Amino acid sequence: MSSTFSDAGGKPRHVLCVGAAVLDTLFRVRTIPQTSGKVLPHEMLQVAEGMASSAAYAIVRLGGLASLWGAVGDDQAGEQILSELGQAGIDVSGSTRVAGAHSAVSTILIDDDGERLIIPFYDPRLHEDVRKVTVDDLTTFDAVMVDVRWPALALNVLQAARAAGKPAILDGDVAPPEIIDILAKHADHIIFSEPAARGLSQIDDPAGMVPILKKQYPQALIVVTAGERGSYWWNEETADVTHVPAFQVKTVDTLAAGDIFHGAYALAVTEGLTTDAAIRMASAAAALKCSTFGGRLGAPERAEVSVLLGDGERRPT
Numbered sequence: 001m002s003s004t005f006s007d008a009g010g011k012p013r014h015v016l017c018v019g020a021a022v023l024d025t026l027f028r029v030r031t032i033p034q035t036s037g038k039v040l041p042h043e044m045l046q047v048a049e050g051m052a053s054s055a056a057y058a059i060v061r062l063g064g065l066a067s068l069w070g071a072v073g074d075d076q077a078g079e080q081i082l083s084e085l086g087q088a089g090i091d092v093s094g095s096t097r098v099a100g101a102h103s104a105v106s107t108i109l110i111d112d113d114g115e116r117l118i119i120p121f122y123d124p125r126l127h128e129d130v131r132k133v134t135v136d137d138l139t140t141f142d143a144v145m146v147d148v149r150w151p152a153l154a155l156n157v158l159q160a161a162r163a164a165g166k167p168a169i170l171d172g173d174v175a176p177p178e179i180i181d182i183l184a185k186h187a188d189h190i191i192f193s194e195p196a197a198r199g200l201s202q203i204d205d206p207a208g209m210v211p212i213l214k215k216q217y218p219q220a221l222i223v224v225t226a227g228e229r230g231s232y233w234w235n236e237e238t239a240d241v242t243h244v245p246a247f248q249v250k251t252v253d254t255l256a257a258g259d260i261f262h263g264a265y266a267l268a269v270t271e272g273l274t275t276d277a278a279i280r281m282a283s284a285a286a287a288l289k290c291s292t293f294g295g296r297l298g299a300p301e302r303a304e305v306s307v308l309l310g311d312g313e314r315r316p317t
Contacts, residue, residue, distance in 0.1 A: 013270035014065040014140060017263070018157050019147030019171070020050030021070030021085065021095065022104040022120065023077045025296060026255065032111050036184040039109070047295050048209040050104065051147035051171055054256040054296035058263030058285060060089040061299045064270070067091040067141070069153065071126040077103035101125040114251035114290060122149070133157050135164040142270040143167035144261055147177035148175035151183060158186040159202070167269050169219075171262045172196050184217045189269065191223045191262055210241045221275060225261060227254075231279050244279045247287035249306055256296040264305075268269050 028043035049057070056066035068090050072078030074097050081103060086092045106120035119157045127149075133156040138144065144161040146154035148171065161168040170187035172180055174196045181200075184190050193211065194206055200216065201209040206226040214234045223233040230246040264285035268278035284305045292298030 003079075012064050013142045013267060014067070015059050015139040015270060016067050016069065016138065016143065016144045016157070017055070017056040017059070017146075018093075018150065018154050019052030019071055019170045020104065020149040021048065021053045021081050022048075022050035022106055023070065023081050024049050024106050024108055024255075026108050026110060026293075026295060028110050028112075028253075028293060030112050032109055032115065032117050033295070037093065042111075043293065045294055045297075047297055049256055049259075049296040050226040051149060051173065051259045051262070052145070053081075053085055053090070054259035054299070055145055055147075055171070055263030055266065056085070056090045057088055057296045058289075058299045059261040059267045061301050062264055062267055062285065062305065063302045064267040065091070067094055069094045069096075069157070071096040071098055071101075071150065073097070073101040074099050075103055075104040079290070084208060096129075098126050108255060108295075110253050110255060110293070114254045116253075116255050126150075127152065130156065131144055133160040135160055138164050138166060141166065143169060143266055145169040145171065146183070146187075146268040147262075148173055148183065149260075151175075151179045152181055155186060158183060162186060164187060167261070167266070169266050169269070171259070173258065174199070175194055179230040181216075182253040184220065187217075188220050189223075189265075190217060190220045191225060191265060193258055194224060194226045197224045207241050207243065209285065210234050223265075223279065225258060226288045231283060233279060235275075235276060242276065244283060247284055249287045249291045251290045253293045253295070253298065254290050256298070257286045257289050259296065260289045260299050263299075280309060281305060 026045045027041035040309040051131040059066040102123040109117040130152040172192040201212040235242040261282040265282035288300040289298040
């Protein structure tokens with residue numbers, strides 16, 4: 001599969017994604033229950049995903065190459081996770097199967113407004129052993145994108161990527177503050193979810209979070225995503241916050257939208273797009289995902305994103 005924005009030789013960019021690989025069971029319900037009782041879903045789907053896994057899938061759908069370094073157990077769920085992701089076009093050969101561990105699983109309720117309730121289970125044994133990562137290990141990759149679910153490996157990958165002079169991108173989602181802080185200090189692109197940014201900045205305004213986080217992590221390009229309100233990022237040229245509005249769609253399912261954003265952004269960075277254009281491309285991909293039920297399966301192809309963008313975000317030649 002070739003990339004619309006690939007180089008003159010037609011070679012698609014290759015991104016390494018590090019972190020979560022989960023078997024999700026999705027139940028679509030009319031409303032999220034507020035009390036105990038029984039809820040009857042009107043749709044059900046089981047899919048292998050997770051933050052890094054869904055980001056990798058977005059990259060493949062958009063015409064790039066993606067590899068996943070994740071960990072699963074030596075159980076049936078682990079076999080299903082790696083099989084599904086591999087069939088989706090993601091290189092999972094660098095992922096780990098951990099003897100005696102349970103694969104990560106979650107149950108997710110998604111209501112008719114696209115909002116969700118997630119009940120995840122992560123076996124700590126999955127991430128006990130951490131490989132060393134050298135610059136040579138990253139030779140074939142154009143960038144790395146890590147999430148917060150396997151912080152020890154994520155840290156090793158970020159450090160190696162920066163030593164190699166390759167984009168080191170962090171999905172700064174909700175996690176213990178000390179974990180986000182450690183990883184953020186070694187990333188040069190940080191995309192914070194609004195809840196994670198709120199926890200670190202201690203304020204509620206997404207635009208106001210950006211300069212605070214920039215002071216904390218001056219080495220990095222800072223982005224805060226705020227769902228339907230769009231994204232905010234620190235613009236070095238203007239020394240101020242730039243706002244990128246969200247694309248308006250009928251929301252059906254927000255699950256994995258942030259992950260699709262991160263994957264699209266990572267690919268856009270490797271393809272040489274400006275920051276504003278990369279965020280617009282990522283926003284378009286995330287919006288299109290929200291219009292489809294099915295978690296990461298709603299990740300759009302490049303042609304769909306180009307239509308929503310008006311086909312105006314081409315890589316500089």
